[in-house]
Amino acid sequence: MPSAALEKELAAFKALKTDLFHKDFLITWEHKLDEIKAILTLAEALKQIHQEGLSYRAFESGLAISIFRDNSTRTRFSFAAAASALGFTLSELDEEKSQIAHGETVRETANMISFMAEAIGIRDDMFLGEGNKYMREVGDALTEGTQKGVLHRRPSVINLQCDVDHPTQALADLAWLKKHFGGLDNLRGKKIAMTWAYSPSYGKPLSVPQGVIGLMSRFGMNVSLAHPEGYGLIPDVIDVARKQAAETGGSFEVVNSMEAAFENADIVYPKSWAPYQVMQRRTELLKVSDKDGLKALEKECLANNAKFQNWECDRAKMNLTRDKSALYMHCLPADITDVSCKAGEVSAEVFEQYRIPTYNEASYKPFVISALMFLTRLSDPAAKLEQIVRRAKPLSI
Template structure:
């Protein structure tokens, strides 16, 4: 058999040490540019091997624990798909309702569900200050378990959305940008508008806008963030965006309006999120189990949202973007005016034009998650992929 065309694409993995081996995926800004590039490259390779009917089942058995402390349909399917693609079986940890976790229980439960577990995917995005911290508690527990010989392998923790970041979403977004514009280097100098948008819903996490500004500033893009007064993000994430922009030769600015942010943008990402102060108050009220005040808070928040119904991604706004033709992105589901609600984040016609694009954006998520797991589990990922391509076991007979 002649050399398989995929082998040269794989060669980049073989060159250097895999710094992600044995590491968790908790925040994109804890990863080097090279590591992020490796995730994108691995995701693209796994996808291409899928397309060529080459099985990437690197595990003959093993569990992938999912722990959704907030509702999820889509990420649940992405995680199930990704782990299945690698040969793992999902076992869901059903804790009942989300609650701020206590140290002892977290430590013990983490061990009890990990004896034959390769990866733990966690969504915990409700409590500001608690979600990412919980993931680190789990990580510390399995660290101890592996060190003390309780666990025969250390499961990788993958952040499936927390209070701070949503790395599987933003890396899927970046993978699509790379595909759409024809390479990561093509993103240099492109303008992306990450803006708030009105939605009749309440309490959406800050993790997507924070994750987007923290990641998209890494590759030389000009990132414009815009939101109404009171809808600011966790201050540290702004600092990270600023530092990244400086380092990458891009820029980061906070605009006052959608109009300003959209001006000449190559990419727009209009999306609702909750006011920062509401998220803080909500965390306190949830901890105190003060459900009456929570209901009152929700009412107040929805009324406040309603002042900004004009933050909608319309045709008029889109016409202000580069060539009137910016790429519209969304993590989905979007609140679409006259479709999923009376008044929402995006007009029906704008969304309909962008719909297939948003689906393609989403299609990267299983492969990005699979890549993150794959790179954390194999010290020599290039050799493993090479072996698979050479053998080319069939995914479907």
């Protein structure tokens, strides 16, 4: 018999309307609120199924292809876990060992790998203005291949982080907030501080903070974005967050003080990123393979970062938060002072206090990715979920 918790998640999921079948998932704010809620509810249901030692295998076959154009640990293994749990076979495309390295086009590669593929997960976050564009080019190639009869079915493209958004991370973050505060409605009026923090490295993507403000601003939260002057995000994403906050009864502000953002915050998310203008310059230099220019830019940026070493999440700043006990969040790995670096984003004391909660935050990602595959590949996901819940098949026989 299904547990009461599973029955509750099933009923909640069946009440939501979604239209994600055979679609891509690239940017959270391009999707309806009910679809976001459905992803969260389904992820929670799948997590509960797995926790109870049951299988949520939904497919007999099919490839789930991952393309990582940047380093990854959590997302790479979460995608692999999701593929396995659903019944797909994982295949990771190494572009250096494929014909792409010899000039094969995006259009050709996308079709050649997709004859029996169901989902393609892509991480392409290094080049501003290029990553999300590349994902859409892959999607267009798949559409053409399907329309021309090359592909029997068009695989869904899932953004595993680009230059604009990191949807699987932001959705995992939101799933953890939903759990921690007891529901999405309880997030209304909560203050979240998405702040820049010092790192001894440069060039970290903008997509994590952009994903956070682009999603949390849809739930009536008071979003405070903090960074030193000159460390801004993509202006269009700022506009989206401000508009969404106004529409949902929340608020959105940009401040140049970490302390101001932490003041009475319920949630803090201190994370380093490279300034928008720097990422623009970096992309231009990378396009022309200007190694000397890149070295000069790195030297300049590291020197500028060093001016803001006091932008660290320490005990004094945490004491500014609501009841001195805001929830600390991070996409991981964090730059931890005196642990992973001499000076970093967060003090060792604060990180150790919240280390297990950040692991809990990360634990939602395989189930979020599972939910995205489930919703984009099934015409009646509610019926399939009910079938899975009713059969209650153990993970091991």
